[in-house]
Amino acid sequence: MCDWRSQLTEVVESVSASELPELIGELAKLKALARLRYERLNREPSSNGDRYLKKEQVAERLSVSPSWDWRHRDELGAVTLDGTLRFPEQALNDYLDTQTVRG
Numbered sequence: 001m002c003d004w005r006s007q008l009t010e011v012v013e014s015v016s017a018s019e020l021p022e023l024i025g026e027l028a029k030l031k032a033l034a035r036l037r038y039e040r041l042n043r044e045p046s047s048n049g050d051r052y053l054k055k056e057q058v059a060e061r062l063s064v065s066p067s068w069d070w071r072h073r074d075e076l077g078a079v080t081l082d083g084t085l086r087f088p089e090q091a092l093n094d095y096l097d098t099q100t101v102r103g
Helices: 003-014 017-041 055-062 066-071 089-098
Strands: 052-054 079-081 084-088
Touching: 017 079, 052 055, 052 089, 055 066, 055 084, 055 089, 066 084, 084 089
Parallel strands: none
Antiparallel strands: 052 084, 079 084
């Protein structure tokens, strides 16, 4: 077992029952941070850096409702960070590049 796994296991085992809900919340934050780090490490660096947008920013940029963002979250590469849906700016740029202008 990796050292960090055994350390986490020890922490979980040492927490009292009354502290478990707080620990669960902190673990959810760590999971979101680990997911973001994984995504950053597994994509080409963007010229914009690793900027993440709120659904309102995406909706404004695309001239759509925030509910449109929610329905297309997988297509736009959205991640949940601390309970908030965020969209990688580079993924949005890539999405826009693939769209055809109809006139």
